[in-house]
Amino acid sequence: MKTILYLTDFYYQANGRNYYEEDLYITEKLKPHFNVLIGHPHQAISNLEKADVVVFRNTGPIAGYQEYFQEMLKVVKEKNIKTFNSFDGKGDILGKQYLLELTKAGFPVIPTVSNISQLEILGDTDIYVVKLLNGADSIGMEFLTKDQLVAASPSGKIIQPFIDFKYEVSFYFLNEQFQYALYAPDKSKRWKLEEYHPSNDDLIFAEKFINWNGIQHGVTRVDACRKQDGSLLLVELEDLNPFLSIDLLSESKRQNFLDNFIRALKQV
Missing domain, CATH: 3.30.470.20 (ATP-grasp fold, B domain)
Known part of the structure; x- marks a missing residue:
């Protein structure tokens, strides 16, 4: 039976979501199939080698412990530790940079730029949405008029048009x-x-x-x-x-997802 280190923050307060309820439910469902160790993401490094697979779940935004997280990624790579999710994505794991890349590549994404000199790319809009480049959970998000945006001249942030x-x-x-x-x-x-x-x-x-x-x-x-x-x-x-x-799914869909999740973890 594989051992899983399940990383989560039971005490993180998320708007409209109870992280701890979801993770308590999932870990209970995993117990018949794995030895489950539960750990806090801020104390992960010293425990990474105690499990066959490290499951990175509802840990909250990493902006608050970015340096520690980067060190953890380094250890995971150096010691070839198996993780779920695998830390090889190009999306939010790297911040909001991907929105700039997808905009340039012509993908169907909310148009995104990082400099007020590029506002013509965003089209005609009365309100702009400004987000932290490395933000999450709407932390630091602002709604600005063009005059306010130009005056602020944000740096290290992304700029998008407000979409109705x-x-x-x-x-x-x-x-x-x-x-x-x-x-x-x-x-x-x-x-x-x-x-x-x-x-x-x-x-x-x-x-x-x-x-x-x-x-x-x-x-x-x-x-x-x-x-x-x-x-x-x-x-x-x-x-x-x-x-x-997953608490919002029908019983059959929830069970189907959990079966697939368990199967995927066994295959890592």
Whole structure:
């Protein structure tokens, strides 16, 4: 029986989500299949070699312990430690830089720049959204007019146009295989989610980013917004530790995901 080091922060307070409830539930389901050790991400390095696989789950934003996290990545690479997710993604694990890259490459993503000299790329908008380049969980996000933006001349941040979308929808993938989708019908309540039945076009959209990212193994969440014209734009590609919201799934879908999750961990 494999031993898993399950990294999580039970005390992290996330808006609209109870991280600890999800991880307590998942670890209970893993126990019949693995020896499960639970650890805090800030104390991971000294325990990495005590398990066959390190599962990096609801640890909260890494911005608060960026230096320690980078040291952990170094140790993982040097000692060839198996992790889930694998730390080889190009999305949120590296910050918001990928939004700039995807914009330049012409992907269906909210247009993103890093300098006020590039505002013409964002099109016509009255309000701009400014986010930290290495931020997460809406930390440090601002809504500015053009005059306010020019006056602030932000550095180390990304700039996007404010999008008047219909709703947000998230597509969840496990080892590049689609699992389920959830959406927020009330856009003012981001985490009041319901099951969503994606169309073939929706899945083609989401798979573009999964294929581009190409992580070896793990859970990836593709967050998108539905524009008023019906098209989708990428909001975020969460490839480090996406919250799963599995408590909102039907029993059959939840069990199917857990079966696939357990199978994937056994194969790492």
